[in-house]
Amino acid sequence: MVAFPHAIWRKPAIRILDRPTLFLAGAISALLLLSAFFFFTSLDSNSIPLFSQSKPTNLCNCNQPNPAFNLHFDPPISTFYDDPSFGYTLDKPITNWDRKRRTWLNLHPSFQPNSHERVFIVTGSRSTPCKSPTGDHYLLRFYRNKVDYCRTHGYDIFYNNVLLDPELPSCWAKIPAVRAAMVAHPEAEWIWWLDEDAVFTDMEFKLPLHRYKDYNFVVHGWPKEVYVKKSWLGLNAGSFLIRNCQWSLDLLDSWADMGPKSSNFNKWEGVLMDVFKHESDDQTALAYLLLKEHQQWRTKRMLIETGYYLEGYWVLIVDTLKNITERYLEVETTAGMLRRRHAEKVSERYGLLREPSLKDAGNEFGSWRRPFVTHFAGCQPCNGKHNPLFTGKGCRDAMDIALNFADNQVLRNYGFVHRNLSDSSGVSPLPFDYPA
Ligand SMILES: *[C@@H]1O[C@H](CO)[C@@H](O)[C@H](O)[C@H]1NC(C)=O
Numbered sequence: 001m002v003a004f005p006h007a008i009w010r011k012p013a014i015r016i017l018d019r020p021t022l023f024l025a026g027a028i029s030a031l032l033l034l035s036a037f038f039f040f041t042s043l044d045s046n047s048i049p050l051f052s053q054s055k056p057t058n059l060c061n062c063n064q065p066n067p068a069f070n071l072h073f074d075p076p077i078s079t080f081y082d083d084p085s086f087g088y089t090l091d092k093p094i095t096n097w098d099r100k101r102r103t104w105l106n107l108h109p110s111f112q113p114n115s116h117e118r119v120f121i122v123t124g125s126r127s128t129p130c131k132s133p134t135g136d137h138y139l140l141r142f143y144r145n146k147v148d149y150c151r152t153h154g155y156d157i158f159y160n161n162v163l164l165d166p167e168l169p170s171c172w173a174k175i176p177a178v179r180a181a182m183v184a185h186p187e188a189e190w191i192w193w194l195d196e197d198a199v200f201t202d203m204e205f206k207l208p209l210h211r212y213k214d215y216n217f218v219v220h221g222w223p224k225e226v227y228v229k230k231s232w233l234g235l236n237a238g239s240f241l242i243r244n245c246q247w248s249l250d251l252l253d254s255w256a257d258m259g260p261k262s263s264n265f266n267k268w269e270g271v272l273m274d275v276f277k278h279e280s281d282d283q284t285a286l287a288y289l290l291l292k293e294h295q296q297w298r299t300k301r302m303l304i305e306t307g308y309y310l311e312g313y314w315v316l317i318v319d320t321l322k323n324i325t326e327r328y329l330e331v332e333t334t335a336g337m338l339r340r341r342h343a344e345k346v347s348e349r350y351g352l353l354r355e356p357s358l359k360d361a362g363n364e365f366g367s368w369r370r371p372f373v374t375h376f377a378g379c380q381p382c383n384g385k386h387n388p389l390f391t392g393k394g395c396r397d398a399m400d401i402a403l404n405f406a407d408n409q410v411l412r413n414y415g416f417v418h419r420n421l422s423d424s425s426g427v428s429p430l431p432f433d434y435p436a
């Protein structure tokens with residue numbers, strides 16, 4: 001059980017006492033000064049700045065993720081959408097996609113600003129009700145969590161719950177979904193696939209896209225495990241970024257060619273078993289693609305990210321969330337700006353403000369930074385067929401803790417908190433200037 005009694009988070013010392021006593025010199029003027037000083041201290045409570053009268057300098061919203069898209073404008077000039085031979089499915093090969101995308105963007109200039117870093121999230125689950133009685137409840141909460149993240153950062157999201165290609169079922173179903181999303185969203189540079197059981201546990205962290213300018217595909221893992229030890233568990237295909245470009249369409253073709261629909265399936269099954277000692281599934285196939293690319297000398301476009309949890313295994317994460325909460329509250333106790341109430345729309349600003357206080361936190365394993373994405377691999381919340389290493393209750397308890405941990409970051413903007421991370425129903429109102 002994880003609980004956070006508010007009482008722990010009292011401000012450690014009364015701030016006013018730390019202030020220089022210089023002001024106290026002098027007689028009457030000092031008294032006057034002192035009263036002014038107390039007035040401001042009680043108002044600003046440490047570091048909320050006194051607002052200047054000058055106008056904000058950046059009135060243009062052009063650095064925002066989605067500056068005023070024109071949603072009504074689609075000129076009558078023909079594009080790839082008008083080509084009858086062009087399709088969303090894997091059996092309709094696409095060529096010259098980079099040029100086609102660029103042409104579309106030129107015809108739709110309102111989508112051009114920042115298009116090089118626009119992210120579109122794709123996730124999904126099966127089309128029928130979950131077998132586990134709590135499955136649909138958790139899927140709803142997992143989805144809500146993704147919507148919360150998207151709302152905070154101005155991302156769009158597509159939740160697919162049909163098999164777009166019946167011959168690519170279960171774990172393979174992400175390939176046709178990502179393929180269709182690329183075509184449906186030429187305005188997006190990156191498609192981000194997330195499994196339904198992945199939870200954003202840091203609502204503030206943003207993908208470091210500047211690190212990926214030379215890459216077209218990013219997945220979380222351990223390079224040595226994949227490249228040297230040839231382990232299919234050296235990465236996790238539950239969360240990956242793929243650039244919306246021709247290279248990626250070709251990669252998806254190669255990936256799908258290893259799947260059950262392909263006439264080469266049996267051949268690949270043998271190869272994967274041989275190389276990775278594991279049966280063919282989307283992850284083993286992806287591991288093979290990474291390995292092969294790594295063995296080639298030409299420019300590499302696939303990256304195994306090790307620097308943060310693009311996806312992290314819940315077993316390593318959930319037990320750390322209580323301490324992480326405490327560390328963040330400690331930081332907020334001393335940083336007034338981080339306690340400042342604000343509209344949810346501008347919460348990215350406060351994520352940036354928090355960064356300096358996290359510079360020693362590290363990232364990924366062993367860090368006290370909030371883990372970015374926690375993945376409930378092996379819990380199978382929908383069909384209930386969890387890995388025998390876990391119990392259904394153990395999974396549900398852990399999912400509650402992670403979801404409530406994430407929810408606290410959202411609810412804060414609405415003035416509430418789950419004081420007990422294991423209690424999904426109970427919230428209490430947050431006092432002003434919490435946790436001062
Ligand atoms: C949480 O912090 C306490 C006190 O610092 C420490 O003893 C404990 O091992 C930490 N727990 C985890 C899971 O890191």
Ligand SMILES: *[C@@H]1O[C@H](CO)[C@@H](O)[C@H](O)[C@H]1NC(C)=O
Pocket residue numbers: 001002003420421422423424
């Ligand atoms: C937290 O909530 C859980 C689930 O409602 C409950 O069983 C537990 O007793 C609570 N813990 C505390 C410290 O209140």
